[in-house]
Amino acid sequence: MSVLPDDWALPALNARNEQWFTSGSIAVQRCIACSTRQHPPEEICHRCGASAFDHDVLAPTGTVFSYTVAHYAVNRALADSVPYAVVLVSLDEDPAVRVVGNLPGVPCDAIRIGMEVEAYWEERTAEDGAAIRLPQWRVR
Amino acid sequence: MRGAAVVVGVGESTYYKRGGSPDTEFQLACTAIRRAVEDAGLAMADIDGFTSYMDRNEPVRLSAALGVGPLNFTAQTFGGGGNGAAAAVTLADAAISAGYAETIVVFRALAQGQFHRYGQAGRVRRARGAGAFTAPYGMLSAAQICAMQTMRYMHEHGITQDSLAEIVLAGFEHAQRNPRAIRYGTPLTREQYHASRWIAEPFHLYDCCPENDGAAAIVVTTKERARDLRKSPVAIVAGAHGLEHRGGVAAFADPTFPTAYHRHVGTKLWERAGCGPQDIGVAQFYENFTGPVLIAIAEMGFCEPGELNDFVADGNIRWPDGGLPINTAGGNLGEAYIHGFGNVVEAVRQVRGESTCQVPDVELSLSVSGPGYAPGSAILFGKA
Known part of the structure; x- marks a missing residue:
């Protein structure tokens, strides 16, 4: 997703x-x-x-430290993707480490600072064949 | 601190909405510079330096086109986007005070109709550097970056959406008195602000700087050279440009996030100037987005973060009755977005007594550059 x-x-x-x-x-x-x-x-x-x-x-767990919901598509390729949320997750094990990601399972208007989340990984293949596992977030 | 340099001229091109300029960005730059030099009562041959920030109009082209030469000094700041606006003035002050040049034009030209739009992002297949950790998630624009900062800051300090609105409403209200302003004649109500579409929450459309075409310039020279010029010189009381260790490290890793990058700048500015925010009666705060302005107001020492809602309420940041009128020409939101250089020009005008929202008897006039982008900068002008 x-x-x-x-x-x-x-x-x-x-x-x-x-x-x-x-x-x-x-x-x-x-x-x-x-x-x-x-x-x-x-x-x-x-x-x-x-x-x-x-x-x-x-540990792949953290809390939402901040977020924004992008409503304006800054590139035409994202026109069908807005609105989408970008979250900044502070890791439980080291809160100074902050990780940017998406939180696809939560409606944009339900995202709140302090939500407890855990990581999962999107399996992606780049155009040069590189296998990439992109960390993403879901509510735990 | 008061170095050897003073401001003796200001000038702007006509300001246009994006794509509205009949002139190229380079032509706009030349117009603003010519007007500033003329305002000073100087000749082009008197100019021997240029400073700016993030500008693509090279002094090589400018000096050839304007009849400037020989040239003795050119410099731009590193990074920081619009947060280099005040720093570009300190570069001129430093060069003149050290004797490397006598008369420097500080300028910024920006035509987003001709070149790329700041509100858009190019498409890349593979994101590099720190962008690898943000772009794949759609964190791409300045609005989104500053939204992330602002959302956290609002949460930590209980800042309301109405406080963001106050920054917009002040700029639009002041623009109604300034015929140079793009928003002259088009006032904005609080209801219109709240009803405007979201760009990146918590920013509505009107929280975001517009995309415009134009140029602005000031002329800086020595106190000696200023003596027989047309207008009274304006002193550069103090400037500050800098950063704490690890300030601005990418992808929100700055340990002091959310910040406007003005804590250190504020400390140094007041230390160098020998005064403090309590001595300031008018200020220009660069609005890329409204949230970072609020952060900068607190970081420059005008109030505690938790006092911001009260500080901006009840007209306190509006001319003529507010305790600290800000963005008195309309600012980036109301006058024009020339990467914040209009806010430098307006700060000079307040000392000269030439603002369209003139605060009486201005002894000190502050301009704080683009908050939310590192390193920060600020400049304090005053009566010479």
Whole structure:
């Protein structure tokens, strides 16, 4: 159940985000040197400046920290998709980690800050054949 | 702080709705610059620098077309969208105070009819960088980004939709006195505001800056050069442009989210100016969207976040009776959206006594640039 068209933008994979977008888990970048987590993943650790990273798999649960409902289609390709909601989810296990996603199972006018949600993954195939697992959210 | 530089001229092109300009963006830029230089009583040959922010009208083309040269200084700010408007003035002040140039034009030209529309987003198959974490979900436009900030801020501080409306109504009301304003002659009621369609909740149509065509400019020079010019110079009392560590990191990861990126800017501005918000009787707050304006009002120190509903109510931000009239030419919403540079020009006009909503005896005049985009900036003008 995608909110946006199947051929809408998918992430371009790279060494830093591949785990997040292919593992089907909440794999948050962690600096090997100082253990700081940062999301979205960065090229340099914002705390210690190192550039070697691993990841922590966190519980796929969180609460809606904020959201918006887009009524105006900013691109013609989205004309049939509006209105759609975009949520910002704060993870239960590390509330400083905030994740953008959609909440397709909830009517736009029923979304509230503080809703408890859990992740699931949309299986998508990019035009170059890359298998992408896009985290999305549903009420738990 | 008061550097060596003062403002001696202002100018604008005619402002148009998107696509309404018979002139190209470059021609609009040249018109605004010519008018500002003429207003100053200077000749084009006196100009030896340009500063701006996010502008595509290169000084190479401008100087050739306008008869400017030799050129001694050009600079633009990094990033920040319209939050570079005040910073572009500080660039000119810094260059002139350091002696790298004598007379700089600070300008912004924007024709959304000729170039891309800020309210729309291009289509990409693969989203890169931080966009990989937002674009696949349809988080694409400035309105949507600022909506996400505003929704959280409203939740945390109990901000009402009517408080968003107050920003719009102030701008439209002030625009009714300004013949340059695109909304001149088309007032807006609170009912019309609430009935207007949603763009991105909590933003209605009127919460969002329009897409316009136009250009605006000011001329900055040394106090010495200003002495024998046409009008009294306006002092650049202080400017601030900056960010806290990890401020503005992408995809809402900023630890201080939701913010307008004006906490640090406010602290530095008041420290440098040797005064505070209690000393300010008129201000221009860049409206990309209404929510970030409210955040910026609080972050610049005018009230606590929880006091915002009261602060903007009962006409307090409207001329002539409010305690802090804002956007006195109509602002981005009512006058024109020239990426916020109209708000810089209007702040200068308030010191000169030339506003169409003139506050009496203005000693200090504040302009706060595009909230919600990092890094932030603000500039304080005053009597020279």
